[in-house]
Every structure is written in C-alpha cells, then in structure tokens.
Amino acid sequence: MTGVTIERARAADLSEILRNYQRFWGDRDVPRLLHHPMFVEEFGDTAFVARGPDGEVAGYLLGFVAPTGDGYIHFVAVRDDARGLGLGRRLYETFMAAAAERGAVAVKAITSPENTGSQAFHRSMGFTEQTLVENYGGAGRTRVVMRRPRL
Numbered sequence: 001m002t003g004v005t006i007e008r009a010r011a012a013d014l015s016e017i018l019r020n021y022q023r024f025w026g027d028r029d030v031p032r033l034l035h036h037p038m039f040v041e042e043f044g045d046t047a048f049v050a051r052g053p054d055g056e057v058a059g060y061l062l063g064f065v066a067p068t069g070d071g072y073i074h075f076v077a078v079r080d081d082a083r084g085l086g087l088g089r090r091l092y093e094t095f096m097a098a099a100a101e102r103g104a105v106a107v108k109a110i111t112s113p114e115n116t117g118s119q120a121f122h123r124s125m126g127f128t129e130q131t132l133v134e135n136y137g138g139a140g141r142t143r144v145v146m147r148r149p150r151l
Contacts, residue, residue, distance in 0.1 A: 003053035004087065006094045009040050009060060013049045016057050017077075024060075024077040035062070039074065046071070046098050050078070050087040058082040061091040063099070066108075070147070071099030073109040092125055100151040107148040110136065115144075122146045 017024060018032060039047045043064035050059035059078035066072050073095065078087045096107055111118040113132065129147040136143035 004058055004082075004085070004090075005051050006048055006090055007051055008044055009047040009049045009062070010044075011037065011040050013057050013060065014040050017060055020057075020079070023079045023081075026080070030075075035075065039064070046095060046102070048091055048094050048098075050082070050091060052082070059087040059091055061095050063095050065099050065102040065104045069103065069105045071096065071102075071104035071107040071151070073107065076109075088121065089125065096148075096151050104151060107151065109146050110143045111146065112137075113142055113144055119144060119146070122148075126150075 014035060014037060018035060021032060039062040043062075046063045046065060048061045049057045052058040057079070059076070059082060061073060061076040063071060063073045073092070076088055076091055078085075096104075099107060107127070109122055109127065111122070119130070125148065127146040127148045129145075129149060131145045132142060133145050134142045136145065
C-alpha cells in the first residue's frame with residue numbers, strides 16, 4: 001500500500017474505525033467502548049491514523065501524555081489488508097515524536113501475556129522494561145506493562 005500518510009485522527013476517523021472494527025481486531029476481545037471520543041477530542045495531538053491512498057483508515061494509534069511524564073499508548077491497530085507494511089512502526093514513531101514535544105521522557109504500552117507478537121514488536125521498538133501486573137486490565141485480567149525508558 002503506497003501513498004499512506006500519517007495524520008492526526010479526527011472524530012470521523014474514530015467512527016470509521018468502529019464501523020470497520022472487525023478488520024482491525026478480528027475476533028479479539030477488545031471492547032469498543034475503550035475507543036472513547038476523548039482520545040480524539042481531548043488528546044487529539046497524540047492520536048494518529050495511517051490513511052491509505054483511498055482516504056480510508058488503514059491503521060491508528062490512540063495515546064496521550066500522562067502527568068507521570070510517560071507517553072501512554074492506549075491502542076494501536078492496523079487493518080487486516082495493511083499488515084506487514086510497517087504502519088504500526090510508523091504510527092509509534094509519530095506518536096513518540098509528538099509525545100516528546102509534549103514533554104514525555106518515556107513511553108508505556110500494555111499488552112496481554114498471551115500476545116507474544118505484540119511483546120516482540122515492542123522489544124523491536126526499544127521497549128526494554130516488562131512487568132507482569134495482575135488485575136491491570138480489571139479483575140482477573142493480567143497485563144504486561146512495557147516501557148521504553150528514553151525517547
């Protein structure tokens with residue numbers, strides 16, 4: 001997919017993502033309600049989409065800079081027909097640059113213990129710290145908290 005641009009997300013993009021949810025997440029148990037409009041409305045300078053040449057959203061990243069100084073990546077996903085093109089990496093790089101401009105000194109991302117592909121991706125992006133935290137995703141939902149200590 002050539003001609004993909006990385007842009008700030010808009011409210012219409014979030015609506016498109018939710019309409020095409022299955023193409024981004026498949027059968028994974030990722031609640032739609034966690035794609036809250038606040039990520040675009042309130043944290044719009046750290047929410048990005050990868051837009052294909054057809055104008056459609058091919059990938060997205062929702063994040064923000066926390067008061068702790070960490071850039072926090074809430075969600076990142078690439079549409080099923082755009083995987084393997086480096087869009088996730090481009091979205092991360094764009095987010096990390098924006099987070100650094102806002103004063104972030106590190107980046108934090110969360111994944112499930114079973115998602116070894118996600119863990120490997122994060123390691124390839126320079127995330128070196130990993131902590132298993134029980135109940136991080138709610139009661140009985142253990143998560144791997146990954147951190148990239150320098151931007």
